[in-house]
Amino acid sequence: EIVLIQSPATLSLSPGERATLSCRASQSVSSYLAWYQQKPGQAPRLLIYGASNRATGIPARFSGSGSGTDFTLTISSLEPEDFAVYYCQQGRNWPITFGQGTRLEIK
Amino acid sequence: EVQLLESGGDLVQPGGSLSLSCATSGFTFTNYAMTWVRQAPGKGLEWVSSISASGSATFYADSLKGRFTISRDSSKNTLFLQMNSLTAEDTAVYYCAKVRDTIYYFFDYWGQGTLVTVSS
Numbered sequence: 001e002i003v004l005i006q007s008p009a010t011l012s013l014s015p016g017e018r019a020t021l022s023c024r025a026s027q028s029v030s031s032y033l034a035w036y037q038q039k040p041g042q043a044p045r046l047l048i049y050g051a052s053n054r055a056t057g058i059p060a061r062f063s064g065s066g067s068g069t070d071f072t073l074t075i076s077s078l079e080p081e082d083f084a085v086y087y088c089q090q091g092r093n094w095p096i097t098f099g100q101g102t103r104l105e106i107k
Numbered sequence: 108e109v110q111l112l113e114s115g116g117d118l119v120q121p122g123g124s125l126s127l128s129c130a131t132s133g134f135t136f137t138n139y140a141m142t143w144v145r146q147a148p149g150k151g152l153e154w155v156s157s158i159s160a161s162g163s164a165t166f167y168a169d170s171l172k173g174r175f176t177i178s179r180d181s182s183k184n185t186l187f188l189q190m191n192s193l194t195a196e197d198t199a200v201y202y203c204a205k206v207r208d209t210i211y212y213f214f215d216y217w218g219q220g221t222l223v224t225v226s227s
Contacts, residue, residue: 001169034213036152043202043217044144044152050211087152091212095168096142096154 002026002090004099012107019075021102023088028068032092035064035073038101039084047086048073080106109133109216111203116221123193123225129186129203129218136184137161140206142214143177143188145199145223153199156188157206193225 003026013019023033031051036044046055048064051071061076075082083106088099115127129141143155156177157166165177176189186203200220207215 032211034211036214038152043219044214045217046207046213046215049207049213049215055215089152089154089213094166096157096166096212098144098152098154101151 001095002029002093002097004088004090004097006086006088006099006102008102009100010103010105012105013078014107015078015080017078019073019078019082019104021073021075021086021104023066023071023073023099025069025071025090029090029092031067032090033064033066033071034089034091036087036089037082037084038087044087075104078104109205111205111216111218113201113203113218113221116201116223118224118226119193120227121194121225124189124191125193125223127188127190127201127203127221127223129188131184131186131203131205134205134216136179137181140209141177141179141186142204142206143186144202144204144214144217145197146202146220147196147199150199155201157212158186159209190223193223195225197223198225199223 007022033051035048038044052064085101112130142157158177174192178187202220203218204214205216
């Protein structure tokens with residue numbers, strides 16, 4: 001099973017700041033990595049797929065990078081609605097696995 | 108507009124069974140694989156099971172130990188999850204999700220979730 005470790009567990013930033021979230025895989029997942037955003041009481045929302053492709057309707061301030069084992073989700077300038085929990089997910093091997101999540105909170 | 112609507116969540120006793128449904132609309136159901144993902148209270152996301160577009164291939168998390176069965180009915184555009192021998196560890200919100208791409212295997216649309224509570 002491929003284990004995804006996200007860091008940090010919690011990130012405290014202010015609106016307008018840049019956020020950098022990390023996801024590290026226990027073995028290479030090539031570019032088979034997606035990022036999701038989840039707000040309290042809501043279903044996850046797809047942000048990024050194929051490591052760096054923005055999903056439909058996702059603002060340009062969200063970007064993804066990386067390949068192999070190290071991936072980054074960057075939010076260039078935080079908006080109030082961006083404070084949420086973010087998960088990475090690999091689709092390279094069965095079983096599909098998710099990271100444990102990074103909580104992005106308002107400082 | 109793509110819509111996924113789960114139903115069937117309930118309070119069930121340990122050892123009991125439950126069947127979840129996910130009614131879909133707004134896309135060609137027979138063209139896409141589907142998935143169940145669950146989230147225990149206050150916890151992260153856990154992949155449960157996936158089924159191919161045709162229904163001929165199914166995949167399960169090892170932790171389920173053969174207790175769950177995923178299926179689909181193309182005539183009703185509906186996804187199912189039959190859950191048996193439930194334990195407290197199965198308590199979670201269960202989401203169905205559409206698989207956008209079976210190469211990268213990610214999920215582009217999600218339902219709102221249905222709560223399964225296993226307790227005596």
